[in-house]
Amino acid sequence: MLDVEQRQRYWKRNLRLMSILLVIWALVSFGAGILFVEPLNNISLFGIPLGFWFAQQGSIITFLILIAIYVWRMDKLDAEFGITEYEQEVHHG
Amino acid sequence: MSNTQLWTLIFVVITFSFYIWIAYRSRVSDTAGFYVAGGGIPAPANGAAIAADWMSAASFISMAGLIAFSQNGYAGSVFLMGWTGGYVLLAMLLAPYLRKFGKYTVPEFVGDRYNETARLVAVVCALVVSFVYVAGQMSGVGVVFQRFLGVDSTWGVVIGMAIVFTYAVLGGMKGITWTQAAQYTVLIIAYLIPAVAISLQLAGNPLPQIGFGAILDDLDGLQRDLGLEAYTEAFTQTSMMNMILITAALMFGTAGLPHVIVRFYTARSVRAARYSALWALFFISLLYTVAPAVGAFSKYNVLSTIPGTGVDETPAWFDSWMEVGLIEVNDLNANGIIDVAGVGLGPGTELIINNDIVVLATPEIAGLPAPIVGLVAAGGLAAALSTASGLLLVISSSVANDIYYTRINPQASEARQLVVGRIAMGAAILIAGYLGINPPGFVAEVVALAFGLAAASFFPILFLGIFWKKATAVAAAAGMTVGIVFTLGYQLWTLPTFFGNDLILDIPATGVGTIGMILNLLTILIVSQFTPKPSELMQKVVEDVRYPGRSELVVAHAEGTLHDGGAGLPVDGAGAHPADPSEGRDSGPER
DSSP, rough: OOOOHHHHHHEEEHHHHHHHHHHHIIIIIIIIEEEEEEEETTTTEETEHHHHHHIIIIIHHHHHHHHHHHHHHHHHHHHHHHOGGGGGGOOOO | OOOOHHHHHHHHHHHHHHHHHHHHHHHHOOOHHHHHHGGGGHHHHHHHHHHHSSSSSSSIIHHIIIIIIIIIGGGGGGHHHHHHHHHHHHIIHHHHHHHOOOOOHHHHHHHHEEEEEEEEHHHHHHHHHHHHHHHHHHHHHHHHHHHHHHOOHHHHHHHHHHHHHHHHHHHHHHHHHHHHHHHHHHHHHHHHHHHHHHHHHHHHHHHHHHHHHHHHHHHHHHHHHOOOOOTTOOSSSOOHHHHHHHHHHHHHHHHOOOOHGGGGGGGGSSHHHHHHHHHHHHHHHHHHHHHHEEEEEEEHHHHHHHTBBBOOOOOHHHHHHTTTTTTOOTTTTSSSOOOTTTOOSSSSSSSEOOTTTHHHHHHHHHHHHHHHHHHHHHHHHHHHHHHHHHHHHHHHIIIIIIIIIIIOOOOOHHHHHHHHHHHHHHHHHHHHHHHHHHOOOOOHHHHHHHHHHHHHHHHHHHHEEEEEEETHHHHHHHHHHHHHHHHHHHHHHHHHTTTTOOSTTTOOTTTTTHHHHHHHHHHHHHHHSSSSOOHHHHHHHHHHHTSSSSOOHHHHHHHHHHGGTTTTTOTTTTTTTTGGGGGTSSSSSSO
């Protein structure tokens, strides 16, 4: 069990990680895919205009990487706080 | 029986025997197994099951055509970004915490965290969303049977109902989860084989995701030559504001869908819930990054061969789809040639192509052998039936758990709850079958409506329920009501099938859920200031859910023993407060 001070630190770290990842989430999808799609379309990648690529594939690939970073960092965070029982089953009522 | 039909039959029989065998092997005898597979599914299998559950006939059969033909490329990106982006929200904001909260259904979380009124609103929403979806899936099943096996579509739906009934009722969530993992395997193989083949053929690159870059320039050129707007050009079909509104509605809608959220309760642990979201998006992205390529390849193929071709000289795959009425050619100027230049595609022109044929026709366009065509048909059925069974489970658990057990007979034994759950599922299948045979005729609009409703009703109460301890029960019920009434009202007001009024501020019915969601959030934030705060105990449970490690309080809550203070925790205020969750199960609905 974590004490009160540890809990606050853990939650703060978690919120910071989430905020950073969600900002990237918004920048890639709503930013690169929609708001800035026209200027980005002037650049091409493998024959695909960049803004169009972000809207159709780049955002999906980024989403996947964001979740991967999240699960990896959360595992590290748990380990740092000495959490060992995280694979333990949480019971259902 | 043609060669194609024979192969379709062979693949359908093999794959379906396999699904039913899996359901039989994992049959269940307790409610935890029936509703949440006993919570013991490993993350990769759970991720594959989420992917199959969530990718329906619409993702498999329609999406590529929707992007390429009716949305002309760029505008179709709302489906790609919107539907996958919701998983980022799910993975970080909802899944781990809901898993730790440890209940069966979304309404149950709402009932525990807020109160019974809120739970009832949630039950109604969950039922509406699920029935609408399931109707679409069932009619999809009928169409695949009809087109590939020559069976009457009514009989196709009946066969589909019988199969879903067998494995859903027998295996419950446990059977469905393993069946869906198998169905994912079938559907992704069926999707990738023709996509790789057509990419090799047109671009000389086996990776469709990269290969489609090779034809985009030509496709843009072809469209411009025909007087159409370029495929990759932005905002030709929708404005920037509508792109944002629709994308957001689909993202938050995905994160609020009850049949997706319930999947995270089947994960083994909190950590497994996080990994399940990762695996799910990985499996989904295999299809979702290929779909835009398939769409572009198909449109390229059609536009480079068909316009200017004589009405009697069209290729064989074209003729066979014309026979079943999914491609229409109207030689309006009677010159014997299909004219697209300057007029475009779609209703009122010489060439109309149904969105649904693109994926199913890909193997034929690429000239692949009959067994592949059969495999694609089996994949389409897998996509439709896996989603249907997941939705039926949400329906039966809402009825049996949130209505029967909680409100009608809290003393019901385990065996009795299971019987009620199975009866509810049987009844739901009959209704779904009826809706599948007699589709309401406005399925596409109502599906959009369901997504908007999920975003406008569920996402804010789930999110604030976890991240804001002081969100009150009255505020939650008010927020959901405001979100639903506003969204539903606007959609009914503008949809042509209902009142058909003009759009207000050009906001589309598919995107209005985003505004409904913002209103819901604001309502909760404001009303919470003036209504009784959640009990100390509930606030403590909500806080404990945020931290890792075993919390006695959360375990006691999940096991339903919180009310008697058995965990040795402070219970002051418990039982005295209208929003106290510990009353939910035992003291009945009245307050």
